[in-house]
Each structure stands twice: as C-alpha cells, then as structure tokens.
Amino acid sequence: MATTGMLHLRRISAVSLAVCLGFLNALNMASCDEQVPLIMWTSEGTSLPSQSPPTAGHIVGQQQLASYLEKALNVGPRNVVLFLQDKMSIEDFTMYGGAFGNKQDSVFPNLEGALMSSSSPLVLPAVSWPASNAVIGQLQDQLETSPLYMDPETLSQLRLNASSPALLVFRLPYGVGADLMSAKEILSGNDEVIGQVLSTMKTQSVPYTAIYTALQPSREAASLSMEAGLGGGRSLLQARGYKERERQRKVKEKPKVYSPVEFKKDDKTCILLWAKGLTVSILRGGRWEEHDLTPSTFGEGVTPAVSGSSCDRTKARLVLDYNNVLGHVSFKLIFAMSQRHYKVSARRWFTLDAVELEYDGTKATFNGSRHIYAPAEYSYRCESVTNFRWPLLVPRSTKDPANQWRVSFQDFQIQGFNVSGGDDFSYASDCAGFFSPGIWMGLMTSLLMVLVLTYGLHMIMQLRTMDRFDDPKGPAISVPQTE
Template sequence: MAATGHLQRISASLAVFLGLFGILQTGNCDEQVPLILWTSEGISLPSQSPPTAGHIVEQQQLAAYLEKALTEGPRNVVLFLQDKMSIEDFTMYGGAFGNKQDSVFPNLEGALMSSSSPLVLPAVSWPASNAVIGQLQDQLETSPLYMDPETLSQLRLNASSPALLVFRLPYGIGADLMSAKEILSGNDEVIGQVLSTMKAQSVPYTAIYTALRPSREAASLSIEAGLGGGRSLLQARGGYRERERERERQRRIKEKAEIYGPVEFKEGEDTCILLWAKGLTVSILRSGSWEVQDLTSSTFGKEARLKLDGSRCDKTKARLVLNYEDVLRHRDFKLIFAMSQRHYKVSARRWFTLDAVELEYDGNKATFNGSRNIYAPAEYSYRCESVTNFRWPLLIPHSSKDPANQWRVSFEDFQIQGFNVSGSEFSYASDCAGFFSPGIWMGLMTSLLMVLVLTYGLHMIMQLRTMDRFDDPKGPAISVPQTE
C-alpha cells in the first residue's frame, strides 16, 4: 500500500509538471526561465503549491519557495546553473516532458521520479534566477563552491554543516538545433555524474536546476525545428519567416553585446596592459580535497568591481595586480602577472614573456613560472585555449617546496598583452597551439609506414636472381657421377 501511494504521488507530481509545461508551451517565454527543485531519494518536503498557469515567479516569491524548502529540507544544496534555458528545451527534447520518445534528460527525469516532492516553476523571471546564488548564500550562510564532477568526488560533505555547490552548465545553438540537443544531453550526463557522487557519499541534498537567461524565443524554436506554429496561409509564410530572421539577427546582436571586455590597465591616458579569459578559477588543497572558486564574474564584465592597485608598466617591465576580497577564506587575495620584454640577438627581434603568475594571500605568496612556455613577439599578444598548472601545465611552481604546489590556477581561453598596446584592443595573437597537431602527426606516421613497406618490397624484388643453368628436356639429362 505504501509503495502504491508513493507511485500515485509521483504520478500526480509529473501530471502537474507536464500540465504546466504544456500550457506554457504556446505562451511567450522570452523573459522567463524554468526552475526545478527536488531532494535526494528518501527525503520528503512539505508540498508547495506551484503557481497558476501563466504566472511569472518574481524574486520575492522565489525566495519564499527556497526558504521553505531549505528550512525543512537538506541544507546541502546542489545548484545546476545553465547559461541559458527556456521551456521549449524541455518540450522539444524531453521524453516525459514532451511528446518525443528520445529524451535527452534521462538522469533529470530519473531524479524527479525518485523524489517524493519535486517543485517545478515553469516561468521564473530571469532577474530572479540570476539572484538564486545570492538568496541561497544568505539562507545557508555559506559561500558558494564552484565545482565540477571530478573535484566533487574529492570533497567530503557533512549533513550537519550546509554547503552550496554550484555546477555551471553551458548552452549553445549553432547553425542547426542538433548542437543545442547535444549540449543539453551532455549537461544531463553531468547531472547524472553529480547525483551519483552525492548518492555514493550518502549525504542528503536539495538539488536545483535553472538558468541565467532564456535561450530562445518560442516561435523561433518552433519554426526552426519544423514543429510549425499552427495553421497559416502559404502566402503569409514569407513575411513570417522574415520576421523570424530579424528576431534571430537581433538576438545575435544582443549576445555579442553581452560578451565582456578585457581587464584594462592604463598608465595615464594610454592603455598598457590587457587581460582576458573566458573562465578563471582558483583552487586550494585542504584536508586532502580541493576547494574551488570561480573568479570569472569577479574579474570580467560589467558587474566586476576589480581593483588594480599595485599595477605598473614601462617599456621593459609590466605588472598587473588583480585585488580580490574573500577568496577561498582569505580576506586579502591578489593575482599578479609579471611580464618583461627584451631583444634576442638570435631572432633579431624583441620578445615578451610572462615571467611569473603569483598568488598573494594574507601575507603568503605562491609563485608559478611561466617564462618557459608563455612568450610571444613584443608587438603581439599571447593567446592559449587553456593555461593551468595541472593537466598539461604551462605554469610551473618554482620548487617542490613552494606553496604553489597547494594551489591550482586555471584560465580558459586566455589572452594577455603587456606591451605595445594600441587603443583598447589586443594586437595580433601568437597562439600556443603547436604546428604539429595530432592529425598532422597521424598523417606523417601513416606516410612513413607506407614508405617503409614500399622500400622493403622494392628491396625484395631487387634481390631476385635467375638460375645460371637450366635443364634442357631435349638433350641428355644431367647426371651426377657417384663415387664409392
């Protein structure tokens, strides 16, 4: 009987979930994102009535939902924060969520099925979803930890002390919608890995899945996916498609405007140092596990309030100092880039090198050497897809006893220029990618193998020899006398 009642509650929750999704599918979701909240298996929460169809949950109402869930539920919170998401992502690509059988959300659906009291908010205003981290931080009274599935397995959680674990998930749409489907499927796999790790640690948790911005307009998605927008006259389709193209163009312009600019240091009125990265994280090893913090939003973008005190530059030396507050429990934290340039007689030109990347925290210093791997012509900028001190490191600690061995620094899509800056834009980039890529090496090795086989075959042919004497069938047979 208990199992039957549990299945009935799950069916009822999914029915409400699907009903709300179905109602909102035809609505305008340009300014809203969905939010899904559930708890680990075996943990139940008091049921919270979802909003009525068409109602948009604002920041104050969302805070009330979260406060009630965290007051009576687990205070270890796992937040899956996707860059962009809209209701159509579920109706187009979901199995239980929509009409398709090939769902890209099997792990998410399984988590909802195992939870006794999931909460689904189909329409949350994106300013409210942007404030989720701040609301959770205030209610849990703890700082967020930006994690990935690999580092989560090294972290030991405690049910008695709250924790806010944030997992950033990407979202992108290329020339066709298959790219969005593949990315959503990959995000669901990340969700499955995280939930499996949490289950292995036997720590109850509250999970939240939402996004920072809506992904696309509903009408645009329906047309591009071939779902159709209802009945329409053939002669009217041309004008409708033109409007959709214009909306797509405006969306791309808006996305381009959202790309943040580089960190810019000026000496007087002239810019002399530029730094940019798509992602910046630092980690410290404590008690056998890595604590991670994402500094991207604190360093770049309009919301960054970064101080550059201590930075300086001249014709031969450049020093960029990024000052932070409260990073990984350190009140004063500095990230320093020391660069220099000089003339090399062998190449007959000037080169600049990133001599060191330093971390200063509460009077301590950790130093990474970058001069061996990070360099470029003095009039160029330096760019690399990944700059880290682990996993193919370009930053090397000075010695085995240096405190840098307890730290990890990771830059994604890194670019820096400390000399000959013109205006506020980077010069031509000297990329770290080597000339001999894996594909080139594969082609060279295959060609070399074929040449060796051909050479061996020619050598064998050239070693063939004919007999000096042949047996003539018309003449007397060759006899060999026998002697006793």
C-alpha cells in the same frame, strides 16, 4: 507576460516532465525572456512539503522564492546540490526534452530519472531571473554555510555529513551556435554532469536536496523555438512575410567581427587587445553580481578610453577606463606585460605579468605570467581566460581583493610588442596544449610496449648453451664424484 505557474508533481514519470513543460509553453502568448525555470527535488526516500501554487500568470519573485526554499529546507535535507546553468528557458525543455511523448529525443535522461525517483519534485516554470541570481545568497543565509564550487571529479573526495549542512554549487555552461545541434549537445553534456554528481551522492548515502536553475534566460532558445514552430503555431513556407523573417534571422545569426582595442604611441600601434566577450563579477552578500564590459570595450563605433597606457621595448601597459561598473564610479582594467631574453631558448618571450582591477582607490591583482606567454614576435590567443574553473589568472595572495572578483575573457587575444602595423595581430601562439589526452595515451602505450620488448631481449641475451654435448656414438661423459 507568459501564463505560467508552479506545478507540484508527485511520482512524475520521465516523459511527463517534458509533456507538462511543453503544454505550459503552448500557452505562452509572449516571449519568456525575463523568466527562468527552477526545478527542485530530493534524494530517494525523502520528500518536500506540499506548497500551494500561485495563481496563473504569476511570476515567482525573490521574496516568494525565498519562502519556498525556507519551507523546503526546514523539513527536507539540508545538504543542497545546486546546478547553476549560465542560461536557461522553458523552451530548452520543450525543444530538447522529448516533448509530445518522444522519450528517445530527450537530452535530459538523468534529470528525468531523478525526478521520477523523487517522491515530491517541485517545478517552477516562471521565476524572475533576478530571483534566480539571488538563490545562492538565499541558500547561504538559510543554511548558514558558505557555498563550495565543485566539479564532479572533486566531489568524490568530499565526505558529507547528514547532520552538517553543505551547499555544493556546480556551474553548467550554455551557448547557442549557428545551428540547433550546438545547444542540444551542451544541454546533453550538462545532463551527464548532473548524472555523475547524483551518482556520487548516492554512493555516499547522504540525503540531499537538489536544485536546477539558471542565472539568465536563454533568449536565443526562445527565438529559435518560435522559428521552429514550438509555440508560435504552424505556418506555410510561402506565407506572407516568411522571406522577410528568414532574411532577418540570417542577418541576426551572421557573426560580427569588430576591430581590436589598440594603443598608439607616436602614431604607431604598439598594443592590441581583442575578445569576443569580457565580463567582471564581484561577490556581494553571498552571490555574484556580473557586469558585461563587452559593449563598452568592443564593437562598431566604440572607442574605449586608454589614457594611462604606455609601451616601450621591454614593458607594455594597457589601461582601459570605465565608469559606473558594479557600483564603482571609477573602474580601470589594466594589462601589464613585459618581454625579456631567455638564454635557454635563445629568443625573446613576452608574458602577461598581471591583470589589475582598480576601483575607488583599491587594487585587485591577478598573476598571469605562469600561463600566459608567447614569443615576443607573436601574439597570444586563448579560447577562455578566467580566474575560476581551469584558471589562467591567479590572485597574488589569499588576502588580495582579487579573491572577491571574477574576470572572464572569451576568445581572448593580446599583443604588446612587435605589432606589425595597423590593427593586425601577428601570428598567434595558442594556449591549447600540444599533447592531447589521446597523444598521451598513445605515448604511454608505446612506452609500455618498448619496456616489454626490452625486457624480452634482455632475457634472450641471458640464455647460455652447454659447452659440451653427450655423443651417443662415443664414450659417455663421466662426471667424477667426490665424497
């Protein structure tokens, strides 16, 4: 395991965080795929109690992390701001955090500035990722309050009180594309979100405790750091085995496109479904437990069970049957679609009426007809379909069990009618809106200019000339006066 430990830093500078983490990463003799870092600090003017670090090579577990949090919250501010990133590893700081004193290359200026202003930040470079997954539940138990999932825009509308504890959770994305810049840009965007949140908290003058961690380690970042030489030492391009490693890296980075899930009736395909990622999560004990259904639904040689599915000219129902999902022996994911003729548009449209989760006799229903629709002869495609954070799927009611679930589709595409044949989708109707913010700005500016021009023309048309003029060579115009 990696020889990492906890560092309790006082008056840390913006560069020292990156240098410190870079030094810890240089000591790694193995991959840190099972560990995530956790950084905790307080607002300016408050401090955390000193805590003795564990021995070198020790990974902080769930119980030990709970004791650290309990000791910090017993003395420090009880308004907690939790930045929860999807994935993160210590390599993210060594690669993009301005390591070796190069401050200009850092993508964490707001994070480093917050640590510099805090009197006693706490850095845990090695926390087991199951422990980081339980951090929301631990904070909820210690603060005795429910978490509030926020966005930077809605935070300004919230009024906090120093005497009343609050748990504010901000989800941050993470993804690694085919090049290194994609991860760098995402981390830079996350740092901007952190800066916006901390700026809003500063305006409210409420002391707070901030925590920055992740749900899972970013294995992609760890592998990229080894390839970039940030922890694996230098090697010549002509070194033995370099070409083989390069070939394996290219094969690994090559995206795999699998066939969609299809349901056939009378040897004819009538329903198609495809997604790059499919995950479901359930809220238990104040924390979200996630299960990835992608390997059992899509992939080479994978044939999911679709018994119970049906289709006709007006209704289509795709049922995906799974086993042992999040502790439920029987678990089904159901897509209910319908198509009808609309007189206004003079054409037929299909809608995804509902996405249902059936598990052990209970049904959770999400309504999708408000946002997910397309012409009947087209397929529907959207980059992200979820019931949280810009949701396209909405629970039927506040009492529906769907409020305890999260469903997430990445690069989602579905077609339930007029399938052309085989495993080919028809032309896709994308969910991306036609009017972008730039187009709206142009339209509003043009409308304002038209209104100004119309008002000016109206004023010019109201001008009237005199019907008689004074001729200096002729008799003067006399105006009779009446008393």
